[in-house]
Amino acid sequence: MASAKPPAELLELYTAIQSLxxxxxxxxxxxxxxxxxxxxxxxxxxxxADLYLFLVGLPQYATSEARKALMRRLREALVKMVSIVGVCRPLEAIMCIDAVTQAEDAETSCSREDWQCDAANHERGTSWLKKLYSENLEPIDEMFSRQQDFGWISREITYGLYLSDHRILDGVETELVVLSGIMAQDLPKMVGWHLRACRRIGMSMEDCEAVQNCIELCLDFAVIALGPTPRVKDIEHEV
Incomplete structure (x- = not known):
C-alpha cells in the first residue's frame, strides 16, 4: 500500500520515541x-494522520486486515482520550485519520454499541479504579461524597465506560494513553497519580521514566511548556 511520507521532523520524533x-x-x-x-x-x-500513514507503511501492516486491526487500536486510544481531554481533539484526530484511510481499509465496528450503565459496568469501573488507586482512593471518595456528580462520572463513565474496557487495549496500553493525555495538560497532581498507577500494574521504575521521557519529547515537539512535574522516584514510596 502506498502512503504519504510524514515530514522529516516527525520521522525524527518517531525514531527518537522508538529508541527510548x-x-x-x-x-x-x-x-x-x-x-x-x-x-x-x-x-x-x-x-x-501522519502517524497513521507512517504506521501503515510498515511491513507488519502490509495487509488490509492488519491495517483494520491497527485502526481499531488507534481508534480505541482516541476513544479513551475522550475521558481525559474531552471529545473535540480526539474527534479531530480520528477525522484526520479517516480522511487518509483507503476504502479497502475501512473499519466500521463499534466497540461500545451494547454498553449498559448497569451493575456490571459499575463493578468493572470500580475494580480498575481500586487497582490503580488502592488506599489512595479513600480521600478521593470522601471528596466525591460531597461532589457526587463527579463520583458518578468517575465510576460509571471515566472508568466504567472508557478506561476499564480492555478488550482492545490492555491495562498497560490504557495507562500509556492516560498518562500521555494528562501530561499534555500539565496536571502535576494527576501525573503523580498515574505514574503510581503504572507502577501498581507492573511497570518498572525504569519503564515509567522512559515512558515519561517519550511523552516529554512529544510535548517538546508540540511546543508545550511543562511546569514542575513529578517523576517516578517521587512517588515510589507510595507504591
Whole structure:
C-alpha cells in the first residue's frame, strides 16, 4: 500500500520515541500510543494522520486486515482520550485519520454499541479504579461524597465506560494513553497519580521514566511548556 511520507521532523520524533520506548519489557507496537495521545492532547490532532500513514507503511501492516486491526487500536486510544481531554481533539484526530484511510481499509465496528450503565459496568469501573488507586482512593471518595456528580462520572463513565474496557487495549496500553493525555495538560497532581498507577500494574521504575521521557519529547515537539512535574522516584514510596 502506498502512503504519504510524514515530514522529516516527525520521522525524527518517531525514531527518537522508538529508541527510548521500553519495547523489550512493555512489548511491541505500543510506542505509538504515547505519540497519538500526547500530540492529540497537546492540541496537534491533525498529526494523527501522519502517524497513521507512517504506521501503515510498515511491513507488519502490509495487509488490509492488519491495517483494520491497527485502526481499531488507534481508534480505541482516541476513544479513551475522550475521558481525559474531552471529545473535540480526539474527534479531530480520528477525522484526520479517516480522511487518509483507503476504502479497502475501512473499519466500521463499534466497540461500545451494547454498553449498559448497569451493575456490571459499575463493578468493572470500580475494580480498575481500586487497582490503580488502592488506599489512595479513600480521600478521593470522601471528596466525591460531597461532589457526587463527579463520583458518578468517575465510576460509571471515566472508568466504567472508557478506561476499564480492555478488550482492545490492555491495562498497560490504557495507562500509556492516560498518562500521555494528562501530561499534555500539565496536571502535576494527576501525573503523580498515574505514574503510581503504572507502577501498581507492573511497570518498572525504569519503564515509567522512559515512558515519561517519550511523552516529554512529544510535548517538546508540540511546543508545550511543562511546569514542575513529578517523576517516578517521587512517588515510589507510595507504591
Amino acid at each position: 520506548f521500553p519495547t523489550e519489557t512493555l512489548g511491541e507496537e505500543k510506542w505509538f500510543f504515547v505519540v497519538i495521545s500526547a500530540l492529540t492532547g497537546a492540541g496537534k490532532p491533525s498529526l494523527a
